[in-house]
Amino acid sequence: MTGKDVRPRPTLRTIASHLGVSLGTVSRALSDDPLIARETREKVRATAEQLGYTPDRAARSLRTGRTGTIILVLNPHDEVLGFSTSIIRGITRALHGTSYHLLVLPDFEGQRDGLIRKIVRNRLADGVIFSRTEPQDIRVRYLTEIRFPFVSHGRTELPFVHPFVDFDNHEFARCAALSLLEAGARRPAILLPDPRFTFGGHLLEGFRVATGTAGRVLPGVTLDTEGGAFAAVIGKILRGPDPPDGLVLPGEISGLAAMAAIHDAGLRPGQDVHLAVKQTSGVFDMIRPRISSFYEDLVETGYLMAGFLLRRIEGEEPEKLRHVQSVRVERQMAPLPQNGGPALP
Amino acid sequence: MTGKDVRPRPTLRTIASHLGVSLGTVSRALSDDPLIARETREKVRATAEQLGYTPDRAARSLRTGRTGTIILVLNPHDEVLGFSTSIIRGITRALHGTSYHLLVLPDFEGQRDGLIRKIVRNRLADGVIFSRTEPQDIRVRYLTEIRFPFVSHGRTELPFVHPFVDFDNHEFARCAALSLLEAGARRPAILLPDPRFTFGGHLLEGFRVATGTAGRVLPGVTLDTEGGAFAAVIGKILRGPDPPDGLVLPGEISGLAAMAAIHDAGLRPGQDVHLAVKQTSGVFDMIRPRISSFYEDLVETGYLMAGFLLRRIEGEEPEKLRHVQSVRVERQMAPLPQNGGPALP
DNA sequence: GCAATAATTTAAAACGTTAAAAATTTTGCA
DNA sequence: TGCAAAATTTTTAACGTTTTAAATTATTGC
Numbered sequence: 001m002t003g004k005d006v007r008p009r010p011t012l013r014t015i016a017s018h019l020g021v022s023l024g025t026v027s028r029a030l031s032d033d034p035l036i037a038r039e040t041r042e043k044v045r046a047t048a049e050q051l052g053y054t055p056d057r058a059a060r061s062l063r064t065g066r067t068g069t070i071i072l073v074l075n076p077h078d079e080v081l082g083f084s085t086s087i088i089r090g091i092t093r094a095l096h097g098t099s100y101h102l103l104v105l106p107d108f109e110g111q112r113d114g115l116i117r118k119i120v121r122n123r124l125a126d127g128v129i130f131s132r133t134e135p136q137d138i139r140v141r142y143l144t145e146i147r148f149p150f151v152s153h154g155r156t157e158l159p160f161v162h163p164f165v166d167f168d169n170h171e172f173a174r175c176a177a178l179s180l181l182e183a184g185a186r187r188p189a190i191l192l193p194d195p196r197f198t199f200g201g202h203l204l205e206g207f208r209v210a211t212g213t214a215g216r217v218l219p220g221v222t223l224d225t226e227g228g229a230f231a232a233v234i235g236k237i238l239r240g241p242d243p244p245d246g247l248v249l250p251g252e253i254s255g256l257a258a259m260a261a262i263h264d265a266g267l268r269p270g271q272d273v274h275l276a277v278k279q280t281s282g283v284f285d286m287i288r289p290r291i292s293s294f295y296e297d298l299v300e301t302g303y304l305m306a307g308f309l310l311r312r313i314e315g316e317e318p319e320k321l322r323h324v325q326s327v328r329v330e331r332q333m334a335p336l337p338q339n340g341g342p343a344l345p
Numbered sequence: 346m347t348g349k350d351v352r353p354r355p356t357l358r359t360i361a362s363h364l365g366v367s368l369g370t371v372s373r374a375l376s377d378d379p380l381i382a383r384e385t386r387e388k389v390r391a392t393a394e395q396l397g398y399t400p401d402r403a404a405r406s407l408r409t410g411r412t413g414t415i416i417l418v419l420n421p422h423d424e425v426l427g428f429s430t431s432i433i434r435g436i437t438r439a440l441h442g443t444s445y446h447l448l449v450l451p452d453f454e455g456q457r458d459g460l461i462r463k464i465v466r467n468r469l470a471d472g473v474i475f476s477r478t479e480p481q482d483i484r485v486r487y488l489t490e491i492r493f494p495f496v497s498h499g500r501t502e503l504p505f506v507h508p509f510v511d512f513d514n515h516e517f518a519r520c521a522a523l524s525l526l527e528a529g530a531r532r533p534a535i536l537l538p539d540p541r542f543t544f545g546g547h548l549l550e551g552f553r554v555a556t557g558t559a560g561r562v563l564p565g566v567t568l569d570t571e572g573g574a575f576a577a578v579i580g581k582i583l584r585g586p587d588p589p590d591g592l593v594l595p596g597e598i599s600g601l602a603a604m605a606a607i608h609d610a611g612l613r614p615g616q617d618v619h620l621a622v623k624q625t626s627g628v629f630d631m632i633r634p635r636i637s638s639f640y641e642d643l644v645e646t647g648y649l650m651a652g653f654l655l656r657r658i659e660g661e662e663p664e665k666l667r668h669v670q671s672v673r674v675e676r677q678m679a680p681l682p683q684n685g686g687p688a689l690p
Numbered sequence: 691g692c693a694a695t696a697a698t699t700t701a702a703a704a705c706g707t708t709a710a711a712a713a714t715t716t717t718g719c720a
Numbered sequence: 721t722g723c724a725a726a727a728t729t730t731t732t733a734a735c736g737t738t739t740t741a742a743a744t745t746a747t748t749g750c
Contacts, residue, residue, distance in 0.1 A: 022700045059736030061403035084430045092451040106437040256631040263633040286601040288608040367730045404706030
């Protein structure tokens with residue numbers, strides 16, 4: 001299974017013997033060490049190029065203890081509609097041109113820090129990216145303590161600074177609620193994630209700011225509720241007493257499911273029940289009737305997170321590796337910022 | 346950045362000196378080599394466990410030449426709605442319990458075999474999975490020739506057998522077209538991918554079988570046409586002469602975009618223009634009005650492909666590593682088959 | 691022209707693993 | 721008891737890289 005018997009791939013030794021210099025010289029030359037004469041460096045580089053040399057990752061990794069890999073922890077519940085796809089696209093875009101690779105590791109056990117500890121213990125990567133951050137996130141605490149590079153998607157309430165990228169869910173919920181009120185809604189409600197996640201709090205705050213005491217939380221469902229079940233609950237609520245006449249839905253699945261439920265209850269989405277959703281893919285631009293939607297740019301999220309992580313791996317302090325992404329109303333995505341993105345003021 | 350100064354992670358040497366045996370013995374014992382006395386094997390295993398030993402991937406990789414990694418080539422144009430997410434989920438599920446990891450590599454250049462050659466040359470993985478297969482796929486040809494393990498998503502027309510998993514697009518197109526005809530469509534049309542992909546041919550054949558000469562192909566658009574642009578073209582076609590009264594749409598984006606275009610043209614989707622779509626995520630269960638939809642189970646796809654790839658890496662011949670997935674009408678996904686799935690008859 | 695110093699290169703060790711070959715201990719049997 | 725064979729263990733080399741210490745060559749000052 002190893003392939004045809006073509007001549008073996010070139011190593012440092014190949015280059016060395018080609019040029020009649022020592023192996024160490026070649027190694028240094030390729031890393032552009034000024035200890036090596038400029039002329040030699042150029043000759044080595046040329047021969048390496050010509051021979052098609054590429055360093056062996058395993059050997060380098062064994063020697064240096066660094067893997068050249070970053071890990072994205074994949075959550076079993078991450079929203080179906082391309083959550084990870086967009087993030088992955090952003091990450092790979094940020095990694096492009098570097099020598100880093102992206103490893104995708106699903107968290108089957110769902111133990112909060114089991115997988116993280118394994119990554120650290122087995123030195124599976126030089127850094128890790130994860131989501132579904134909690135106010136007292138145990139992973140953040142652990143990784144900070146042992147000083148292992150990471151970037152979390154979402155903030156914590158921990159008493160120290162750590163790298164993160166987060167979406168401005170407070171602002172989203174506020175804007176979304178306002179759009180409902182403007183459209184005439186009197187009894188708006190919001191769908192929240194499982195209360196253990198930090199961003200649920202942000203959503204609720206923003207919603208409350210806009211709606212005051214009129215705002216309510218949809219009972220019996222969370223952002224993770226599967227589409228069909230969610231629609232069923234919404235249907236029941238709509239037929240029940242004092243139904244909401246406006247919904248803030250921070251996810252695509254729930255947005256679609258709600259529209260279906262409203263329709264199936266004999267009501268008109270956007271008229272009898274006003275809707276404001278968060279989308280990451282642009283589906284709602286194609287959904288009729290049109291409802292108000294706000295973008296979270298997950299490609300940018302991935303891009304920023306990977307950029308931050310690389311800088312953290314380089315030793316940069318966490319202070320500058322924080323960013324809150326703002327809400328977008330237009331699909332038009334901002335051009336990806338250079339160099340890991342802007343810092344938090 | 347390497348972490349707290351905790352005691353260094355255990356290696357084979359640690360275990361060896363703990364037990365007062367040699368390093369080689371430990372290595373063999375851990376691989377359950379019958380050359381080592383059973384008693385010793387057990388003792389070694391116990392101490393390894395107790396010490397929390399895990400083999401160093403870099404060292405093992407350097408020594409054996411195998412990486413313990415498989416690569417999924419990510420295509421820049423893969424459909425937005427969770428194409429890769431589902432496949433990745435399936436792959437990781439198949440990898441669970443093995444010592445293989447999944448590396449995700451985007452094909453930025455889009456050169457047909459550039460990335461593949463790089464993977465092979467740099468020994469980046471033990472096997473590779475890719476999609477968008479063409480009848481004379483150059484990657485399939487190359488990888489087969491040098492005997493590098495791979496599984497393609499989609500078939501070729503090459504004169505040799507190779508591992509693949511494919512969806513039965515012929516059957517999908519046939520069923521979809523029939524459902525349009527049953528609903529009363531007289532001038533059905535189908536959306537096809539870029540003609541260079543094998544599955545476009547399968548779709549067209551199936552469509553033709555059902556529709557005979559009545560069947561037409563939507564001009565000026567492909568499956569890769571971006572949602573907005575696609576909707577615009579459909580709108581124009583619907584307002585033009587002799588518009589189709591039924592559409593077979595082999596993708597979610599195009600399905601949604603078509604519904605929007607039909608709606609915006611003042612027509613009723615599912616009545617004035619009948620629709621039959623292929624979905625992979627279940628969105629269309631939540632879209633109103635309901636249209637007929639058929640499932641392609643991409644989680645299963647990923648699961649099967651990874652299973653096949655592992656078996657191929659183990660040296661199994663390609664004959665048994667082929668599978669055509671059948672169309673599902675219900676969301677209900679089949680329980681994932683064991684051991685890389687059924688073989689082709 | 692020669693020591694002292696600077697510039698450049700080389701030799702050697704190490705990272706943790708596997709596997710082939712060699713060495714040792716145990717067992718079976720005359 | 722002795723000795724060949726079997727069973728078990730150890731020694732050693734190698735994978736390709738980086739980096740420290742040592743060695744060599746070139747340059748300078750006097």
